[in-house]
Amino acid sequence: MVSLADVRRWDPAGVEAAFTGLGVARDRLLGVDDELRTAAPPPDWSGTASDAARAEHDRVAERLRRVTAGIAALRPSLAAAADAVVALSRDLDQADHLAAAHGFPIGPAGIVTDVRQTVLPVDQIDAYNQQRGVEQAEVLTLLGGVLRRATDIDTDLADLLARAVDEQIDDGGGISLLGAATTGLGSAVLALPAPPTGTPAQNNAWWDGLTPGDQERVISAHPEWVANRDGIPAAARDEANRARLLIETARLDRELADTTSRWHTALDEPLPAGMEGQGETAGQLQLRQDIERLQARRDVLGAVATTVNTGPDRHLLLLDVSGHDQPRAAIAVGDVDTADHVAVFTPGFTTTVAGSLGSYTDDLSGVQRTSEQQLTLAGRGGETVAGVAWLGYDAPQWSTTLDPDDSVASSAPAQDGGRQLAGFLDGVGAARDDDPHLTALGHSYGSTTTGYALQHTAVDDAVLFGSPGAGTDDITDLHVPDGHTAVLEARHDPVADVAHFGGDPNQLDGVANLSSREETGPDGRPLRESVGHSDYLAPGTTSQHNIAATVAGLPERRISGDNSGIGDWIW
C-alpha cells in the first residue's frame, strides 16, 4: 500500500530519466534488427553444427524480441507515470492548502486532525460540528483520490516491470524486432489514449473502448478529458466535474488568499506626491480588481457546489468557469444515464450560473416530480424522469445589451449556444445503449437557443415557452416529429409576442399550442394561471402541468389553449 509519505518522495525526474534510457536501448535494439536477420544460418547449411547454430540464433533472437517488447511496453508507461506523478504532486499540494485553510493538518501517515479550537454557545455546537465534518470530508476526498491513483499507478507499473524483467511481455511471435516492439506497445499500462476531437458518438466510442480500470484512471488523472465532453456517461462526467470543483475551489481559495495578502502589503505603498489620502496606486488597483475577479469565480463555484449538493440525485454535467465570457454549468436532477424520459432545459436572458442556475434546477426538480406523478397515474409507475438545467452558452446579459454581437436583440449568442446545446442533446443519447424519450425545453431567449439547436439535432419533443422566436419561421427546420413542437405563451408575457427571431412560434404550422391560462374547474373554482414571463414552471400551474406531461411522453394529458396575444395582431 502506498502512503502519502511515499507519494511526497516520488520524483518524476527519475522516471523521466528511465524513459530516456529505455529510448536509447530501444533504438539500439531496433538498429540490430537487420543484423540479426542476416546472422541467421543460411538455409542451405545443414548438419549438426548448423542445427546448433540455428537453435542458438533462435534463442538469441527470441530473447531480443522479448526484451524489445518489454522496453516497448515500459517506455510509454513510464512517460505516463511521470505525468501522473506530476499531477499527483499538484493535487497533493492542493489538498495540503485546503487542509491548512480549514485547520486540518495532514500528518505524515495521512491522518487528518482537527486542531481548530473554537468556543461556541451550546446551541451552535451541532451546526459547527456538521460544518467541520463537511470540511474534513473535502480534505479526505482529495487525499483519498491521490492515494487511490498513486496505488493504481504503483501496482500497474510494478506488475509491468516484473513481467518485463521475466521477459513475459508478448512479442507477437514474429521474427523481427520491429514487430516485437509494435506488439509490445499493446501491453503498455497507464498510457491512456487521449480522447479524439470528435462527435458525441465518437467520444462515446473512445470511452467504451477503455477498460473499466482505464475509465477510472481517466477520471482521476485527466478529469478535464471527460468532464464536459458530450457523449460521455453522466455518471463519469459528474465524478470528473466534482473532482474538478474541489480542486478548482482549493486553487482559487489559495490564489485569493495570496492576492489578498499582496493587496494588504501594497496598501502600505505611498501614493504619488499630491495624492496623499485619495485614490490608489496602479498596483493597488490591479490587485483589487484581481481579487474581485477571483471572488466572482469563487462565488460561481460556491453556487454550483450548493446547488449540486442540495439533493443526492443531482449531477454536475458541465463546469467551465474561466473558458468563456460567462461561466457555464449544467446540473441534472435524476439519472440521465438510465431515465426513461430526459428533459434538457435552456434558460435565457440574464441567466447566470451564480445567480439563477440553482433556482432553475429547483424548478426542474418540480417538473421531474410532476412528470413522475403523471406517469404513476397513467399506470406507468416504473418509468423514471431526469431533467438537466443547462447553461452551456453565454446567455445575453444586461451588460451586453448594447453590444451588437452579444445583445439579447442579436441571434448570435443563440446560434452559438444552439450548436453547443445540440452537442449536449446528442451526447445524452450517444452515452446510452438505449434511446430515451428526449425533450428540449427552452424559455425566453433560451427557447431561441433551443430552436437553433433543433436545426442541428433531433429530439422527440420540444416545448418553447415565453419565446421570442425559434430562429426560424418554418417548423420543418426543427428536427422534431410532426405535432411534437409545443408552445406556451402566458398572459402579460411581452417577450412571447416579440416574434423577433423567426416570427411568433405559436403561429408555426403544426405547432401544438398549450394553455398557460386560468381555467375554471367543473365546480367553478378558479385554477392557477401562469402570468407574465417567469412563472411557467411554478408547481400546480397549467403551464407546468403541460410541460411535465410533455416530458413524461403523455401528450394526451396536456391542456390545449389559444396562445394568441397582442403581438399576434401586430405582425
Next chain:
Amino acid sequence: MIIRILVLLATLVVLLTACSSPEDTMDPAVELAARPTSEQMLTRYEQMYRDIQDRLDTEIGPFEWYQTREGGQAGCGTAFPAELGGRTVALPSWGFNGNIVDQDWARARDIITAVTVEYGFASGGVQIDEPGRHTLNAFDTTLGAYFTFGTDINTSMQTTTGCHLPAAVSSST
C-alpha cells in the same frame, strides 16, 4: 422591423422593471428562522397523509396503499437566498393501484379538501375532472407547500414542503 425593435426595447424595459426586486418587508433570514423546521413539517405532512388514507379507506375504500415514488429534496428556488440553507422536501408519494371511480370522486375530493385545509392548504392550480381522470392540487401559500392528488389508471398523492431550515441548521441560527 422598426416596430419590432421598438417592442423589443420596450420588452427590455418591462423585464428590467419586472426583475427589480421589490422592497422586502421582512428579513428572509428572520422569516426562515421563524418557520418550523423541515423535520417538523415532514412529521406534520406524514400525519396529513395518514388522515387522508384513513378517511378514504373508511368512507370510500379500503385501498391497498403503498409508496409509489421516493421522496427527494431541492433548494428554495427564488423564494429565499440559497446561502441561508433552506430546503424544500418532497415527501414520498403514496397511492394504490386502480382508481377512485367517477361516482366516488366528488366525495373523495371533499374528504381530501377537508383534510388538507386542516393542514393549511387551499385548493388551487390545475384541477382536472374528466370521466376516469381526476386531479386536485392545493397550496399552502403562506409556507409555499404544494399538494397534489390524482386518480386515473392508478392513484397517487404527493406533497412538497415550502422552504424550511433543516433542524441542524435551524438550531444554530
